[in-house]
Amino acid sequence: MTTTTDFLDDAAASLGPRGLTRDADLIQPWLTDWRGRFTGSACAMASPASTEELSRLVRLCASHGVPIVPQGGNSGMSGGATPDDSGKALLLSLRRMNTIHEIDVEARRVTCGAGVVLQTLHEAVEDKGLRFPLTLGGKGSATVGGLISTNAGGSQVLRHGSMRALVLGLEAVLADGQVFSMLTPLKKDNRGFDLKQLLIGSEGTMGIVTAATLKLVPAVADRVVIWAGLPSLGAARTLLLHCEDMAGDALEGFEVMPQACLDAVLRHLPDARAPLAGRHAWHVLIEVVADRTSAATLRERCEAMMAEAFDKDLLEDATMSASEAQAEAFWLLRESVAPAERERGPAVQHDISVPVEKMPAFVEATGPMIEAEWPGTEAVAFGHLGDGNVHYHVIAPHVADGLAWQKTDGKAISRRMHDLVTEWGGSISAEHGIGQLKRDELARLGDPVALSMLRAVKHALDPQGLLNPGKLI
Amino acid sequence: MTTTTDFLDDAAASLGPRGLTRDADLIQPWLTDWRGRFTGSACAMASPASTEELSRLVRLCASHGVPIVPQGGNSGMSGGATPDDSGKALLLSLRRMNTIHEIDVEARRVTCGAGVVLQTLHEAVEDKGLRFPLTLGGKGSATVGGLISTNAGGSQVLRHGSMRALVLGLEAVLADGQVFSMLTPLKKDNRGFDLKQLLIGSEGTMGIVTAATLKLVPAVADRVVIWAGLPSLGAARTLLLHCEDMAGDALEGFEVMPQACLDAVLRHLPDARAPLAGRHAWHVLIEVVADRTSAATLRERCEAMMAEAFDKDLLEDATMSASEAQAEAFWLLRESVAPAERERGPAVQHDISVPVEKMPAFVEATGPMIEAEWPGTEAVAFGHLGDGNVHYHVIAPHVADGLAWQKTDGKAISRRMHDLVTEWGGSISAEHGIGQLKRDELARLGDPVALSMLRAVKHALDPQGLLNPGKLI
The missing domain is CATH 3.30.70.2190 (Alpha-Beta Plaits)
Incomplete structure (x- = not known):
């Protein structure tokens, strides 16, 4: 395709040799999601070193109609950073934008690039007697940009909230290449609604997060x-x-x-x-x-x-x-x-929430229901009771082919579980996001008014639909 | 105008006698803003009693192309609830939607209609040993809907944040009459970005807030x-x-x-x-x-x-x-x-913020600058240092005609002050909102990328431009 060749030539010239690769060996590890459920392909992988480089690149994509799939640590749970298999998309790694620009000890905040790895961030602020109060299993690979785009949670949400509560300022490249720049936090600012909220939790579909200013708290003594x-x-x-x-x-x-x-x-x-x-x-x-x-x-x-x-x-x-x-x-x-649950054999997992006060009744009502409808299964709930968020696993009965079970009964169980969560006023994705894993379930069960708002805003901000297509909506 | 007559007949039939009035005496007090700076006119005043009634009314407005100006306690500082003087707009009072639906003591939250007055809310939750941690001078008239639409602040923002931090759930009627219904709070929910953020602080331009679930804290002992x-x-x-x-x-x-x-x-x-x-x-x-x-x-x-x-x-x-x-x-x-400052004579007031740590330097640098450029004036800053938000008054020199001074020198001083705040990375509206008072200043000084995002989202959600036209953007 001439357009793609033209685009790639222009992008290579703009980004330089470290900024763009078509080497299949280099790209391949990033084309499959962490849990191994989705594999896609890409026309190239871009790794810009700065917001300016990314802005130029996105303008180029917009003029050539090239879809962009942004990726941080590639440790998401819902396939949100994996391209489709058409090979048309450009895989965009933010991992080179990994500078910690400033740790302001007095104001208790840090400004850093989207590619900074969570564990690196933890260590950098610990050195200053402070703490970034969000942590999760993938901290060795998850990046600040990915954590913001997915509004990540973890085990300290009870007190400190999820990522949304910790983002004080944000910088992002929009679908037309313009840079949204609100890194300097104002504690009070009433010039319209809070635009950065459009970028938190929208999985790279509304803009590409390039840097953030994050809240810090005193170190734990x-x-x-x-x-x-x-x-x-x-x-x-x-x-x-x-x-x-x-x-x-x-x-x-x-x-x-x-x-x-x-x-x-x-x-x-x-x-x-x-x-x-x-x-x-x-x-x-x-x-x-x-x-x-x-x-x-x-x-x-x-x-x-x-x-x-x-x-x-x-x-x-x-x-x-x-x-x-x-x-x-x-x-x-x-x-x-x-990991212990995984050893027990094939299962389907659900990352769900209901209103905090309903969680005990929900678990007590739905576990026996699932076990009765699919005899031999075992429903196991564990997790963050304080957040109304429980990881709900349903373990297969003794079956010869676990994979086949997951694709048949397992899929039916997930549908049933999502129906039940929706009936109870809950969310089919408490913290892992929608990505491609739950996109169709969201379309099936999401509130139609909320979905139409999401789609209207998406179309307004990305009329060509080039930002992370096929994810979320 | 036949369309207006048709519309008013339909609206009257739909809302009943208590729900719509064209009586000039009843409407007149609500056509001038609290500070007496703006006066408009309206074809009628609607006072729906329920979200369903309002939804029907907004559909009617959409089909007749009638603009809507939502109003709570009419105690805003920026003319955000005052219609223009064309007389085409329908003034929409939310004051009848003033039911406190539920106070959940265990979960520490309250669900109530948009028309509930702040002081009423304070008293209702105090009776349960709880506190709604936001208060301000206009608490006897300000309503929950107005406080949310303007993301109100006050004197407890330092610890509890402004309204945005206290809204757990929201219900609103959108420009096409659809009801956005997210009153039941989920502590964790990652089904896309947080849609209710579009309605908080957007001054009724994206939707009309009808009810909310708000966070409560333990009473002060x-x-x-x-x-x-x-x-x-x-x-x-x-x-x-x-x-x-x-x-x-x-x-x-x-x-x-x-x-x-x-x-x-x-x-x-x-x-x-x-x-x-x-x-x-x-x-x-x-x-x-x-x-x-x-x-x-x-x-x-x-x-x-x-x-x-x-x-x-x-x-x-x-x-x-x-x-x-x-x-x-x-x-x-x-x-x-x-009030004491008002006694000192004519002045221009500014409700501004800069990054918290810059506030002392900003006040020290800009006060003498203004006083030197306009000899005889006195620049006085006071307020919420912990939020980087200072009310910055500039008192006129001894002049014969204070009103004339406000319209000439006063206006030039405000422009200068807003230029300075913008240079320092601050906001020309820290807590009072943009309304019609600062709309042109926002257009002049706002970040062009942020403004284009605001306009794109506005157009997507209200393509006819019927929700609170002439405010904010």
Whole structure:
């Protein structure tokens, strides 16, 4: 195709040898998503080094009608950074734009490029006695741009919110190559609605995030991790309210798992010990943190909180981490749930949310329903109760071909689960995003008014439909 | 005009006698803005009682091409709720939609209609031991819908953010009459970008807010108000950082005023006493609050904070409220600055923000500049230092005709001030909004890329341009 050849010649001239490659060996690792569910192809991979280079490139794409698939660490869960298989799209890596421009210790914020890896960011601000309060499993590869485009969550959302709450300023290249530049944060600014919100969570379909100014918080000076055993998920919700009331903003984590999950984890980690002596229907991990101004009274406050919880009969048993090593050991149990579940055999996973207060009733109502409709399956819910966000896995019965099961029964179960979530006023994507994985389910179940707003704004900002086509909408 | 007559007949039939009036006496009070700067006219005033009624009405407007000017308490500062003088627009009062639907004490949130008055909301949630943490001078008339449409601020933004941070769920009628319904809050939801952000701060130009679910916080159990005297605004900024560090989230207010402002207030309030014995270049009001879980140690923590501030030489003098009556007396001084300034004679006012850390340098650089360029004027800055938002008044020299001065020199001063704010990376509207007052200044000084995004989204959501025409953009 002449147009493509012309485009690639122009792009190569504009970006230089490090900025554009057509070498299949170099591109290939980035054409399959992290979970291996989607593979696409691309006419080339561009790696601009600056916003100006990217702006020129996007203008070129716009004039040649070349679709763009932006990509950060390629560790998304929904195929949002994988091109389709037409080979027409340009794969756009933001990974070279990885400069940390400024850490303002007084104002507690950092300005950095979209390609900065989360773990690098953590380490850079820790050196200044500060913390970027968002973390997740993929922190070694996930980039700031990807985290913003997908409004990433993680295990500290309870206190600090998801990425949206942490983005103070933003820079992005729009579909016509213009640069939207709002990196300098104003705490108060009422010149119309907050335009940067269009770019947070829109998965690269409205613009390409190139840099951001992010909120930082004081470093954690000390923490206590509590492990508690409870008779039900409803009891866990009551305990959560008690902890919110007593610990306030110091409460950073409130994670739940059923006994079956813990059993799987203990099989998966032969050296690990169960935190409690007995068995309990549900287990809860509670994290309470303190900065240097509140560290002195942390343990005492946690003890008072738990003593009152015992007095009020809010739990069956509990233990408190006596050291940082024990705190880490408790977290390792929580973080091993997903790999331990994978060892149990083929399953379908759901990343869903319902209103926080409905979560216990939702899990109690829907688990038995799924297990009855698909005999032999096991429905397992675990995760962020404090956010109304539970990872809901349904494990296959003993089947000969797990892959075939996933494509038939598994698919039907997911549809059913998404129907149920929608009936309960929830979201089919709590934190992993829509990407290509759930695009059709969103079209099927999304509120028609919300979808028509999304499409109208998309068409207004990207009339040619060149930004990450086939994702989200 | 037949179309208008047809429209009014249809609207009257649809809304019933309480829902539509053409009585000039009833409409007239709502055609002039609160500050008396803008007066318009309207073909009628509609007061629908429900979202369904409003949806039908907006469909009717869309089919007849009738512009709509939504209005809450009519206490905005920028003429955003006043129609133009063509008489073509329908004035839309949301004041009948004033039901508080639910206060969920456990989940700490309230769902209510757009017409609920702020003070009514405060009282309703106080009855449940909770607090809606946003307050401002117009609380007796400002409505929830107006506060959301203008992303209102006030004196608790430092800790709790402006309206945007408090809106958990939203319902609105769009330009074609469809109802956007996202009242049930999901703490985590990644189905595209957060659509409700389009409606917060867009001044009724993208949709008409009909109801909201708002965040509540625990009631204040105790508070301490500190009054401090300082040598400079830079010193106030250093003291602010110290207080943020020591008090953390308990710091709710940090307001500044120069000695001249305090002098004017003391003339204005003959019964009031100066909090400190001596004179200081700048005065600071600091509010620290506690809920019931932290009230016991509040005073002690404030004393430690101030003792360390004295040790570090961060201030010249300070006093701490010994009672709630004294706390109120300190706040009365702050709240009387605007009326006291008005007594000093004709002036032009500016509601501006710059990045928080630049505020002292901005005030120190620009005040003398304005006073030199317009001899005899006095530039006075006071307000929310912690938010980088200062109300910047420029008082006229002794002139015979204050109104004429405001229209000539005053206008030139405002242009100059807005130029300076823009040069410093700030906003010409920190909290009062654009409305019709600053629309042309926004067009002149706004970032062209941001303005083109605003216009593109506006055109996509309201292609006929019927929602609050002539405001914002």
